[in-house]
Each structure stands twice: as structure tokens, then as C-alpha cells.
Amino acid sequence: MIVVADTSALFAAFDVEHPLYKEASTVMNDETLAISPLVITELDHLVHRDFGFPEALLVMDALNGRLMDGQYKLATLHPVDLVSAHEVRQKHEGLRLDLADAIGVVLADRYRTDRIFTLDQRVFRAIAPLTKSYKAFRILPADG
Incomplete structure (x- = not known):
């Protein structure tokens, strides 16, 4: 089953000093990830800012x-995805979701998965998946 990747966990998987580096890199190596272009942009920005261009x-x-090589999928975004993400943000206004997180919720529905690769448990534990057959997100690496 595919896992939707979030910026925080990808960042940890590339930061050998991060306390969850080992767990995050294991998920990264073992799973098929779907990554949104928004997450890639955020990750590039954070790595460039914190560690440098090289x-x-x-x-x-x-x-x-x-x-x-096909281990990861670059998710394609469509206008309807942005509309759905906007609706997720409005519904959970108190969480102050960023667009990349809301798109992650939408992508989980598209890929019919409840698995999210993230360190942001606050957000993804508070939101129910859009796919009705799932009651809650399974957060990796926290939920194993």
C-alpha cells in the first residue's frame, strides 16, 4: 500500500542528526511513497536553508x-485537488493547516491509503481521512 509523504518525515530521513533519522530513513527505504510537488518544494527549501545548496x-x-526507478510516485495535482484541500483547511480552520498538509489528506484519499509518512502527529491525528473506510490515519514511523 502506498504511503503519502509529508515534508517533516522526509527532512528527518535526510538529517543524520535528527532524533528520528533511523526510523524515518527506514520508512523511506522500505515503502512506496507518493510525494506531492508541494512537499518536494518545501523539502528543497528547508534543506537549502538549513544545510546549504550542495x-x-x-x-x-x-x-x-x-x-x-518507480519506488516513489510524484503525485500530479489537479484543480479539483486544490479545491478539496481548501475545503479540508476550512473544515479544520483551528489547526491552521498549511496547503501541503491538506494536499496530503487529499492524496491519501486518491491513493486509497490511510498511511501518512510524517512527524506532524498533531495535524494528522486530528483529521479523519476522506476515504470513509478509514477511521484515522496510520502515521509512520510512529505507528510502525
């Missing part, structure tokens, strides 16, 4: 390799 290039090399 490291941002290395991260993209790693992601590109896995996208090209």
Missing part, C-alpha cells in the same frame, strides 16, 4: 533516483 542537490538526486 546538500539540497544531494537530496534531490536521491529523490529523483527513487522517482525514476
Whole structure:
């Protein structure tokens, strides 16, 4: 089953000093990830800001390799996805969701998965999946 990736967990998987590096990198290596272009943009920005341009290039090399070999999927976004994400943000206004998180909820519905690769448990534990057959998101690596 596909896992929708969020920026926080991807960032941890590339930061050897992060306390959850090992767990995040295990998920990254073992799972098929769907990654939104918004998450890739956020990740590139954070790595560039925190570690420098050469490291941002290395991260993209790693992601590109896995996208090209089919381990990861680059999610395509359509106007209806932005509308759905906007509705998720409005419904959960008190959480102050960023657009990338709301798109993650929408992508989980598209891929019919309840699995989210994130460190942001506050957000994804508070939101029910759009796919009615799931009661809650399964958060990796926290939920194993």
C-alpha cells in the first residue's frame, strides 16, 4: 500500500542528526511513497536553508533516483485537488493547516491509503481521512 509523504518525515530521513533519522530513513527505504510537488518544494527549501545548496542537490538526486526507478510516485495535482484541500483547511480552520498538509489528506484519499509518512502527529491525528473506510490515519514511523 502506498504511503503519502509529508515534508517533516522526509527532512528527518535526510538529517543524520535528527532524533528520528533511523526510523524515518527506514520508512523511506522500505515503502512506496507518493510525494506531492508541494512537499518536494518545501523539502528543497528547508534543506537549502538549513544545510546549504550542495546538500539540497544531494537530496534531490536521491529523490529523483527513487522517482525514476518507480519506488516513489510524484503525485500530479489537479484543480479539483486544490479545491478539496481548501475545503479540508476550512473544515479544520483551528489547526491552521498549511496547503501541503491538506494536499496530503487529499492524496491519501486518491491513493486509497490511510498511511501518512510524517512527524506532524498533531495535524494528522486530528483529521479523519476522506476515504470513509478509514477511521484515522496510520502515521509512520510512529505507528510502525
